[in-house]
Amino acid sequence: MFKVLVSDPISDLGIQQLVDAQDIIVDKQTGLSEDELVGIIGDYDALLVRSQTTVTKKIMEAATKLKVVGRAGVGVDNIDLNAATERGIIVINAPDGNTITTCEHTFAMMMALARHIPQAYAKTISGTWDRKSFLGVELRNKTLGVLGMGRIGSEVAKRAKAFGMEILGYDPFLTQERADKMGVTLASVDEIIRNADFMTVHTPLTPETKHMISTAQFQVMKKGMRIINCARGGVIDETALITAVNDGIVAGAAFDVFESEPPQADHPFLSHPQIIVTPHLGASTIEAQENVAIDVSEQVLHILRDEPFKNAVNMPPVAASVMNKLQPYFSLGEKLGSFAAQMATQAIQEIRIDYAGDLSEVDTQPLTRYILKGILARHMGDEANIVNSMHLAKVRDLNVIITSAPSTKGFTNLITVSLKGQNGEEPRVAGTLLAGYGERIVRINDYSVDVLPSGHQILISHTDKPGIIGNVGSLLGQKDVNIASMQVGRKQEGGEAIMILTVDKDVNKDVLSALVELPNLNKAQEVVLV
Ligand SMILES: NC(=O)C1=CN([C@@H]2O[C@H](COP(=O)(O)OP(=O)(O)OC[C@H]3O[C@@H](n4cnc5c(N)ncnc54)[C@H](O)[C@@H]3O)[C@@H](O)[C@H]2O)C=CC1
Numbered sequence: 001m002f003k004v005l006v007s008d009p010i011s012d013l014g015i016q017q018l019v020d021a022q023d024i025i026v027d028k029q030t031g032l033s034e035d036e037l038v039g040i041i042g043d044y045d046a047l048l049v050r051s052q053t054t055v056t057k058k059i060m061e062a063a064t065k066l067k068v069v070g071r072a073g074v075g076v077d078n079i080d081l082n083a084a085t086e087r088g089i090i091v092i093n094a095p096d097g098n099t100i101t102t103c104e105h106t107f108a109m110m111m112a113l114a115r116h117i118p119q120a121y122a123k124t125i126s127g128t129w130d131r132k133s134f135l136g137v138e139l140r141n142k143t144l145g146v147l148g149m150g151r152i153g154s155e156v157a158k159r160a161k162a163f164g165m166e167i168l169g170y171d172p173f174l175t176q177e178r179a180d181k182m183g184v185t186l187a188s189v190d191e192i193i194r195n196a197d198f199m200t201v202h203t204p205l206t207p208e209t210k211h212m213i214s215t216a217q218f219q220v221m222k223k224g225m226r227i228i229n230c231a232r233g234g235v236i237d238e239t240a241l242i243t244a245v246n247d248g249i250v251a252g253a254a255f256d257v258f259e260s261e262p263p264q265a266d267h268p269f270l271s272h273p274q275i276i277v278t279p280h281l282g283a284s285t286i287e288a289q290e291n292v293a294i295d296v297s298e299q300v301l302h303i304l305r306d307e308p309f310k311n312a313v314n315m316p317p318v319a320a321s322v323m324n325k326l327q328p329y330f331s332l333g334e335k336l337g338s339f340a341a342q343m344a345t346q347a348i349q350e351i352r353i354d355y356a357g358d359l360s361e362v363d364t365q366p367l368t369r370y371i372l373k374g375i376l377a378r379h380m381g382d383e384a385n386i387v388n389s390m391h392l393a394k395v396r397d398l399n400v401i402i403t404s405a406p407s408t409k410g411f412t413n414l415i416t417v418s419l420k421g422q423n424g425e426e427p428r429v430a431g432t433l434l435a436g437y438g439e440r441i442v443r444i445n446d447y448s449v450d451v452l453p454s455g456h457q458i459l460i461s462h463t464d465k466p467g468i469i470g471n472v473g474s475l476l477g478q479k480d481v482n483i484a485s486m487q488v489g490r491k492q493e494g495g496e497a498i499m500i501l502t503v504d505k506d507v508n509k510d511v512l513s514a515l516v517e518l519p520n521l522n523k524a525q526e527v528v529l530v
Pocket residue numbers: 073074075076095098099102147148149150151152153170171172173202203204205208209212230231232256257280281282283284
């Protein structure tokens with residue numbers, strides 16, 4: 001049974017699939033302090049948040065069972081991603097569900113700004129019929145600058161076209177082709193700042209975007225421009241903005257987000273007649289809240305059930321086409337990593353993974369994560385997983401070498417995992433996915449084999465002499481160890497050889513010690529693959 005904690009108000013309809021799942025218990029506890037969360041998080045396998053809960057390192061450290069933090073929304077600036085990655089906790093978000101809603105809020109803000117709607121409303125309901133103070137401007141024929149042309153910025157641009165606006169867009173990943181398709185003129189930040197009548201930001205808050213609009217930018221802006229922030233507080237410098245409004249550069253500003261939320265009661269935005277504000281309502285519609293909760297719940301279920309999932313923000317994104325191709329190899333890759341690590345008797349210094357055949361045509365990074373997990377889990381257990389395996393290898397200064405080659409010596413695909421031990425030991429294992437037969441180990445060190453990578457195996461190094469197979473069989477029989485299958489590999493008659501036996505149960509140390517007492521038997525190791 002998995003336990004899921006919902007610590008922010010999240011749509012009931014959206015999380016219904018979690019509530020209905022037979023293997024999930026959902027607890028809703030909102031408004032918890034950091035210490036309260038630290039006190040209970042150890043019981044939970046998943047945590048679902050919106051933007052109110054700040055998921056700190058301290059919380060992650062207490063989260064001994066936590067596999068996933070699900071953010072019902074886009075921005076993950078309330079989650080310590082580094083701490084999550086270090087602990088192997090997957091962080092997922094719901095990037096698509098609130099795009100339209102936030103875009104529409106941006107438009108609502110732009111129109112409210114152009115026509116002074118909040119100010120006029122307040123005055124009218126206070127009993128003053130004032131038509132002179134609220135002369136507005138049209139959007140038609142105005143230039144709209146959009147900084148950040150991702151999901152929301154692009155939707156804003158689309159709607160602005162319908163209002164007859166000219167659009168200047170900047171985004172480090174905006175191509176000429178996409179800009180042309182949207183009818184947006186590609187521009188630099190400087191060109192946008194100098195020419196926009198209205199400007200809206202739709203970037204995440206990063207070290208690069210923090211205060212990207214500040215005093216220097218306000219000083220060269222068109223006098224009387226209007227500016228909107230429905231992205232993240234801090235992209236526009238709040239102090240510099242107040243000065244720009246007071247200096248007559250900015251005619252009006254509309255902010256849904258603040259550098260610190262909620263803002264202090266004496267925050268200058270809250271009393272400025274030319275600044276309108278909303279309390280981070282960008283994503284607050286019934287539709288968006290259902291969408292993001294459904295999306296995030298679906299992925300949390302997949303993660304808890306060890307099924308393929310998407311929208312992880314602390315792992316690089318993988319194209320669906322690449323994922324489809326790699327997914328069948330994940331289990332084989334992890335087993336090869338685990339097999340090689342169990343063969344190693346010395347501290348590992350270097351890991352080498354050679355991809356060949358079909359696998360040389362795709363970005364194998366996600367598969368590498370599984371192989372590294374298989375290797376590291378040998379000593380680190382559940383602490384190593386596909387989120388942190390690369391990070392763990394890096395912080396341990398393990399040299400990871402990845403190669404890729406089209407030829408496979410007869411297989412359509414081949415993965416070879418080689419480890420370099422401290423004193424020169426080099427265990428090596430190779431596997432393939434055979435059409436119609438599934439996973440196979442086809443090479444152990446220099447020996448060709450054909451072994452199903454599953455269950456309990458005994459790996460024996462011996463000298464190829466008559467009687468050895470019989471001796472091993474008799475000894476295992478005496479010790480009540482049933483042999484399911486056996487493979488022998490040798491390079492030449494009478495030389496060094498290996499034997500790999502699949503047995504029906506755990507083999508204890510006594511059995512392994514007895515095996516190495518047999519004549520011509522050099523080494524016996526147990527390898528367990530689950
Ligand atoms: N007010 C609210 O309630 C909501 C706010 N948001 C916020 O809106 C922002 C945008 O969301 P989406 O469009 O869904 O994200 P997105 O990831 O689709 O788009 C963000 C874009 O910003 C661009 N970008 C990054 N650095 C930049 C820079 N220095 N200059 C120009 N562009 C840059 C990226 O290339 C990307 O295309 C996020 O910060 C998100 O958290 C999202 C939903 C609701």
